Amino acid sequence: MPHALQGKTAIVTGGSRGIGRAIAEGLAANGAAVVVNYVSNSKAADEVVAAITSKGGKAIAIQADISSVPDVRRLFDETESQLGAIDIVVANVGVAVIKPLVEASEADFDLVFGTNAKGTFFTLQEAARRVRDGGRIIAVSTGGTKMYFTHTALYLGSKGAVEQFVRVLSRELGPRGVTVNALSPGFTDTDLLPERDRAVAAGMSPFGRIGAPRDVADVAVFLASNEARWLTGENIQAGGGVA
Structure with missing residues (x-):
């Protein structure tokens, strides 16, 4: 789908x-003008x-x-000013604090x-207000919300909220032809996946490997x-069959 x-x-x-x-690179390769958001x-x-x-690309x-x-x-505002009306929003930002629930601080x-719940909520809110009819909204969650790993209460709780936002917003925007979906990666080769966990993670997939960012990105595209x-x-679920 190059164009x-x-x-x-x-x-x-x-x-x-x-x-x-x-x-971002996958969307651009398929013809979209892309805003690459960053914090620092x-x-x-x-x-x-x-x-x-x-x-x-642009x-x-x-x-x-x-x-x-x-x-x-x-x-x-800056996106509309520089590139015009918005068609696609991917709410991808996420942070994780990995520790037992009883040790988590305020x-x-x-x-x-x-970041994960509030930030995504208001990103979805602005997307709902500004995406053109027939647009696409995607919120990145995690396959972990159905796996119940220890020490992940904060991360999985925040991503569980994102999944509920998606379900409700999809109903609210359906009359405009706007789709709203969650995309849940599994174990993926990013800096969020500790080196010590990679061999075990690879063994949980029928493919015998962890995912590459491109594997997930192609689903987003x-x-x-x-x-x-x-x-x-x-x-x-974009997790290479991990369940």
Whole structure:
């Protein structure tokens, strides 16, 4: 689908590294003009933009802290100002604090829920207000919400909230032809997956390996395309068969 998204404008929050970067590059390779959102690492975001533009794509980097509602709104304002109306939003930002529930502090809770739940909620809110009719909204969750790992109460709780946001918003935006779906990666080769866990994680997949960011990104590109027009309110598992 090299031109499937031609003429579309997309925002990818947390688009400077890992799965977010792969999604940004995948959308651009299929013709979309992409906003690469980042919070602090401008160098990494600029590298993504350069990688896209060097292949003839269109991309810009916009700094915004998704845990800040004014920043979320500014991100959408600047996107519309520089690239026009928005067609695709991928709410990808996520942070994790891994520790037993009894050891989690209020600061830990505020960090994880402030980014993953609050940040995603207000990203979805702005997307709902601004995405054109027939648009695509994708929120990145995690396959972990159905696996109940220890020490992950904060992370999985915040992502469980995201999945509920998606289900409700899909009903609210259906009359406009806007699809809203969750995308749940499994064990993926990013800096969130500790080296010590990789061999075990690979053994849990029928494919005998962990995922590459591109594996997940290709699913996101599909969800952003017209071919996914009949999918909404779903939680698409992109975990290589890990269950």
